Amino acid sequence: MFKALKEKLSNLIMKTNRLVLLRHGESEFNLRNLFCGWHDAPLSASGLEEARTIAAANLIAAKLVFDKVYCSTLSRSKRSAEVILSEMKCSFLPTVSDWRLNERHYGNLTGANKRDMANRYGEEQVQFWRRNYDGLPPPIETSNKYFYHICNNPAFQAVPIDQFPLTESMRMCVDRVSPVWSEIRKEVLEGIRVLIVVHGTVTRALVKHIEGLSEEQIEKVNIPNSVPIVYEFNMKTGELIGGSKYLGDAKYIEKMTEKVAGIGN
Numbered sequence: 001m002f003k004a005l006k007e008k009l010s011n012l013i014m015k016t017n018r019l020v021l022l023r024h025g026e027s028e029f030n031l032r033n034l035f036c037g038w039h040d041a042p043l044s045a046s047g048l049e050e051a052r053t054i055a056a057a058n059l060i061a062a063k064l065v066f067d068k069v070y071c072s073t074l075s076r077s078k079r080s081a082e083v084i085l086s087e088m089k090c091s092f093l094p095t096v097s098d099w100r101l102n103e104r105h106y107g108n109l110t111g112a113n114k115r116d117m118a119n120r121y122g123e124e125q126v127q128f129w130r131r132n133y134d135g136l137p138p139p140i141e142t143s144n145k146y147f148y149h150i151c152n153n154p155a156f157q158a159v160p161i162d163q164f165p166l167t168e169s170m171r172m173c174v175d176r177v178s179p180v181w182s183e184i185r186k187e188v189l190e191g192i193r194v195l196i197v198v199h200g201t202v203t204r205a206l207v208k209h210i211e212g213l214s215e216e217q218i219e220k221v222n223i224p225n226s227v228p229i230v231y232e233f234n235m236k237t238g239e240l241i242g243g244s245k246y247l248g249d250a251k252y253i254e255k256m257t258e259k260v261a262g263i264g265n
């Protein structure tokens, strides 16, 4: 009786912690509708602007504060995090750049226009490469314009040679992200308030881990740039409380999500 009451009381004063996921601002390659993957495309002018006026503005409006930030080793992720932190007046926060949070490698599609590829191979094939859980683009070839830029990018110095990808499916990306997600989850459950600023497919991989979605379910998820996604966890049990909460204007989020889902012009 006393034990049950104690449990009830401890549930009432349940300690929770939040985690926020964010996809970087629009990149030059997003703007030009090009497959990007491990190519280190910078943010576009609107990407920089939306990191401030959408990402940071919504985090500030929701009064969210952070103790630690995670991003990838690609500049569009790092730069978005810098802009957001500066806008939130907390550039002093420890920021971890981890290569395991890099975007999924798009193989030989890197640098190709998504619409051109749909005209050449058909929309179904392109959507298979983009969203099927096991859709594996052809490996990047030395003749690809971005092959040497990618191989020689100092941002990938920490990548073990036997783990350096030439292409990746969503499944491979989910597996790559898994150990770093376990590390972040542990910190979140210890009470560290974490912000993760990463990429479209890596955000989807994290959403799959966090929400426990099936392979079929995650194929239908599309992530707009610069829209914060908030999760809340029970720090004792590790359970997710409720679902995801997207911060910002619902109409804008819907429009941008549809844009990401489509192949573009």
Ligand SMILES: O=C(O)[C@H](O)COP(=O)(O)O
Pocket: 034, 035, 036, 037, 038, 103, 106, 130, 199, 200, 201, 260
């Ligand atoms: O790498 C890319 O091109 C983008 O970050 C993700 O593109 P997708 O929405 O076509 O997977």
